[in-house]
Amino acid sequence: MPDLPGAPRELIEAERVAVEQRLDIRAARRNLDAEAEMLGLTRITRWVNVLHIEGIREREADGSVKRGFEIGINIPLFDWGDARAAKAEAQYLQAALQLRETAVNARSEVREAWHAYRIAYDLARHYRDEIVPLRKRISDEQLLRYNGMLIGVFELIADSRDQVASINAYLQALRDSWLAEADLQQALLGQVGAGRRGGVIAMPAGGAAGH
Amino acid sequence: MVTRRQFIGRSTAAVLGAGLVSRAGAATLPEAATSDRATLVAPGLPPNGRPYHPVVTLNGWSAPWRMRDGWKEFHLVAEPVTREISKGMVAHLWGYNGQSPGPTIECVEGDKVRIFVTNRLPEHTTIHWHGILLPNGMDGVGGLTQPQIPVGKTFVYEFEMKKSGTFMYHPHADEMVQMAMGMMGFIVVHPRNPAFMRVDRDFVFLINAYDIDPGSYTPRINTMTDFNLWTWNSRAFPGIDSLVVRTGDRVRIRFGNLTMTNHPIHMHGYDFEVTCTDGGWVPKSARWPEVTVDVAVGQMRAFEFDAAHPGDWAMHCHKSHHTMNAMGHAVPTMIGVDHRGIAQKINRLIPEYMVMGDKGMADMGEMEMPLPENTLPMMTGTGPFGPLEMGGMFTVVKVRDGLGRGDYADPGWYAHPEGTQAYELRL
Numbered sequence: 026m027p028d029l030p031g032a033p034r035e036l037i038e039a040e041r042v043a044v045e046q047r048l049d050i051r052a053a054r055r056n057l058d059a060e061a062e063m064l065g066l067t068r069i070t071r072w073v074n075v076l077h078i079e080g081i082r083e084r085e086a087d088g089s090v091k092r093g094f095e096i097g098i099n100i101p102l103f104d105w106g107d108a109r110a111a112k113a114e115a116q117y118l119q120a121a122l123q124l125r126e127t128a129v130n131a132r133s134e135v136r137e138a139w140h141a142y143r144i145a146y147d148l149a150r151h152y153r154d155e156i157v158p159l160r161k162r163i164s165d166e167q168l169l170r171y172n173g174m175l176i177g178v179f180e181l182i183a184d185s186r187d188q189v190a191s192i193n194a195y196l197q198a199l200r201d202s203w204l205a206e207a208d209l210q211q212a213l214l215g216q217v218g219a220g221r222r223g224g225v226i227a228m229p230a231g232g233a234a235g236h
Numbered sequence: 237m238v239t240r241r242q243f244i245g246r247s248t249a250a251v252l253g254a255g256l257v258s259r260a261g262a263a264t265l266p267e268a269a270t271s272d273r274a275t276l277v278a279p280g281l282p283p284n285g286r287p288y289h290p291v292v293t294l295n296g297w298s299a300p301w302r303m304r305d306g307w308k309e310f311h312l313v314a315e316p317v318t319r320e321i322s323k324g325m326v327a328h329l330w331g332y333n334g335q336s337p338g339p340t341i342e343c344v345e346g347d348k349v350r351i352f353v354t355n356r357l358p359e360h361t362t363i364h365w366h367g368i369l370l371p372n373g374m375d376g377v378g379g380l381t382q383p384q385i386p387v388g389k390t391f392v393y394e395f396e397m398k399k400s401g402t403f404m405y406h407p408h409a410d411e412m413v414q415m416a417m418g419m420m421g422f423i424v425v426h427p428r429n430p431a432f433m434r435v436d437r438d439f440v441f442l443i444n445a446y447d448i449d450p451g452s453y454t455p456r457i458n459t460m461t462d463f464n465l466w467t468w469n470s471r472a473f474p475g476i477d478s479l480v481v482r483t484g485d486r487v488r489i490r491f492g493n494l495t496m497t498n499h500p501i502h503m504h505g506y507d508f509e510v511t512c513t514d515g516g517w518v519p520k521s522a523r524w525p526e527v528t529v530d531v532a533v534g535q536m537r538a539f540e541f542d543a544a545h546p547g548d549w550a551m552h553c554h555k556s557h558h559t560m561n562a563m564g565h566a567v568p569t570m571i572g573v574d575h576r577g578i579a580q581k582i583n584r585l586i587p588e589y590m591v592m593g594d595k596g597m598a599d600m601g602e603m604e605m606p607l608p609e610n611t612l613p614m615m616t617g618t619g620p621f622g623p624l625e626m627g628g629m630f631t632v633v634k635v636r637d638g639l640g641r642g643d644y645a646d647p648g649w650y651a652h653p654e655g656t657q658a659y660e661l662r663l
């Protein structure tokens with residue numbers, strides 16, 4: 026089993042990677058682009074961050090900067106023209122909001138997976154950096170006490186057993202941290218096909234019924 | 237302003253104002269002498285006052301005094317100290333004038349004594365003059381005969397030494413803690429007539445005990461009986477001075493017990509008689525010869541002998557655990573346990589493990605195994621024939637021909653005359 030990496034992954038970085046590479050987000054984005062093409066929308070008026078889609082119509086009430094502000098999926102908004110284009114606007118925005126939903130859910134999954142990963146990482150690190158060395162130090166001191174006939178051989182052996190148990194616990198924690206790492210990697214890719222939030226990926230079929 | 241005249245004639249201890257101590261203190265207070273060595277300081281003759289034959293304090297010294305208007309003035313400073321228990325171990329104790337026990341106070345029957353006690357401990361204290369006949373208000377019992385001496389304050393005790401003998405001083409304020417931390421000292425009041433009970437060499441020490449966990453420095457003050465350091469003058473063998481004696485000398489050895497248990501003090505090579513107890517001199521008709529004298533808690537004993545037999549004579553407490561240093565009383569007996577096979581298995585788990593105790597514990601005296609920090613070996617010391625396997629309350633009375641009168645320097649090991657030593661039978 027490889028040793029623990031020197032530093033844990035950062036949450037913001039994990040979210041950024043996920044937004045870039047998750048398959049469900051990419052699919053929803055393709056869906057949005059296809060929608061625009063199908064509707065013949067060409068005259069871009071401005072770009073907005075779909076993760077702050079409220080900004081399309083109104084500013085956020087408190088105008089606060091939220092966590093994850095640096096992460097964005099920028100989409101174009103178009104010149105909707107007159108009222109005849111209202112349907113096209115609604116369809117386009119529906120696809121945009123579906124993209125947003127997918128992205129929000131994806132980030133939620135990543136955060137969940139990251140927290141599980143971080144707890145497992147911290148536990149393994151605590152065993153490696155604190156508990157195992159402390160146990161070793163206690164064992165060293167116990168041996169010195171045994172040398173001085175301050176304790177007997179049974180206490181020495183019992184302590185040695187405790188030391189072995191602490192190393193086993195570290196190995197278990199290390200294993201758990203690699204499992205959590207694998208779960209996080211999975212979350213960064215998204216659950217292809219079998220995802221609980223697979224609705225967006227399924228959308229192209231349903232949403233494109235009118236193609 | 238409190239004047240010296242007002243002190244004299246007071247029947248209770250008087251307190252000096254803080255300002256007086258710091259400002260006029262230099263003139264008012266005698267110097268609080270200290271010593272920077274843990275081996276005995278050979279005594280000098282008294283520079284003034286009535287003549288006497290001074291005592292020798294093992295691993296210690298006697299406090300100097302200042303004569304002022306017919307009073308002998310001493311200054312004791314109660315304070316935290318460090319004391320080397322033996323080479324390789326230092327204890328963080330409380331004591332007087334830089335050491336535990338404090339300096340021995342020597343004076344002469346009939347002396348008027350004024351003792352300044354400055355408290356530099358983190359809590360209040362008093363000094364009780366154990367065995368001295370004095371006015372009740374000078375007895376030093378906190379709350380009963382005086383208010384405790386607050387931190388940073390100086391109290392003055394004044395009394396006349398009405399009789400000669402062997403005494404001690406120790407706190408009577410938070411007494412259990414302060415004695416467990418090492419606060420005590422010896423007092424010798426010499427007879428007014430220097431020829432009375434005259435001896436050539438007069439040794440004194442206090443018997444004390446500490447419980448200092450292996451790897452630590454400060455005594456466990458709440459221990460009642462299971463101490464792990466049994467000391468004389470807060471020193472353990474081989475850190476205790478030898479008692480160096482010239483053949484033919486009349487020798488007196490005085491000791492007081494401030495531990496929590498009795499100590500049968502045994503000396504090899506001689507029979508002796510107890511000539512002085514905490515109550516005074518023992519009349520000749522009341523003495524009997526013996527080789528071990530038990531000193532109970534809070535008692536003092538002094539025995540005398542004529543040093544007729546040269547040699548290195550062991551002197552120790554005869555409770556054999558008291559001639560050991562820190563040890564584990566719960567360590568299982570391994571004598572007779574068959575270790576074949578098991579040692580290798582344990583070694584796989586604990587590489588530095590060694591079998592110990594399967595043939596007794598004498599290995600401990602020979603091997604120098606790494607021990608916890610600041611911890612003395614359970615049995616240690618080396619003599620001319622090998623490991624001495626001792627610790628705690630053990631030292632050697634070294635009787636030699638032709639030493640100088642005031643010579644207390646270690647003469648080395650005894651050279652046994654031909655044919656006077658145990659030998660191996662060779663068939």
